[in-house]
Amino acid sequence: EATRAERRDLAGKHIVVTAGGTREPLDPVRYLGNRSSGKQGVAVAQAARQRGAEVVLIAAHLDIPAPDDVEVRSVSTARELQRAVTEEAATADIVVMTAAVADFRPASTSTSKIKKEKVGDSYQLSLVANPDILAELSAGKRADQVVVGFAAETESDPQALLELGRRKLERKGCDYLVINNVGWKTGFSTDENEVVVLDSRGRIVMEASGSKASVADRILDVITSA
Numbered sequence: 001e002a003t004r005a006e007r008r009d010l011a012g013k014h015i016v017v018t019a020g021g022t023r024e025p026l027d028p029v030r031y032l033g034n035r036s037s038g039k040q041g042v043a044v045a046q047a048a049r050q051r052g053a054e055v056v057l058i059a060a061h062l063d064i065p066a067p068d069d070v071e072v073r074s075v076s077t078a079r080e081l082q083r084a085v086t087e088e089a090a091t092a093d094i095v096v097m098t099a100a101v102a103d104f105r106p107a108s109t110s111t112s113k114i115k116k117e118k119v120g121d122s123y124q125l126s127l128v129a130n131p132d133i134l135a136e137l138s139a140g141k142r143a144d145q146v147v148v149g150f151a152a153e154t155e156s157d158p159q160a161l162l163e164l165g166r167r168k169l170e171r172k173g174c175d176y177l178v179i180n181n182v183g184w185k186t187g188f189s190t191d192e193n194e195v196v197v198l199d200s201r202g203r204i205v206m207e208a209s210g211s212k213a214s215v216a217d218r219i220l221d222v223i224t225s226a
């Protein structure tokens, strides 16, 4: 068996990976965010690079450094991520959406710090939906392009988790959906992951658990074997 360093099965491929979590500003000093660390996305970018791909990492507030030998585009909000990934997807063979994209953003962003004296004892936040980037990429993809989504769910029952994943797959229309269970202590900030991968018809094509690096390699195996 070839070692990871020797396996150049992605040479000539252009892969775009989104990673991390977007932040939606409320005012110059505050934002709505999430707990995604970016570790699984960084692991996918690194594994793809090691296998010879040309990698662009679209990075939204990573907790860890990006690999040195990949091109990094830093973004903050969902709409910035949308613009970057749409541009990069035009020339990509594979798009992997590991980023945790904020579903909603504040309906307005204050240009100065929101003052509690002005707001009073309670404060209603008004939010509007962000674009569903994965659904848009899937709808607009070329026939030879592979689009991969990630679904982070807080559902510990395996059957219910699969059901959620299949419904999400239908809404997104991606080629593969990587489902993982996240909670207060699992999934986002850890170095290990446990995933189930569905193909576009909702069939289980892979199950893996282990380091995020090994899970990344298994995901790339699935994509390249198609």
Ligand code: CTP
Binding pocket: 078, 097, 098, 099, 100, 101, 102, 103, 130, 131, 132, 133, 134, 135, 148, 149, 150, 151, 152, 153, 168
């Ligand atoms: N995603 C996206 N654009 C959004 C929200 C999510 O592209 N506005 C992508 C994520 O990058 C991920 C996939 O869609 O690859 C699934 O994200 P997830 O949050 O699990 O799904 P949602 O459809 O947002 O459903 P919910 O949060 O209600 O579970």
Ligand code: CA
Binding pocket: 101, 102, 103
């Ligand atoms: Ca979401």
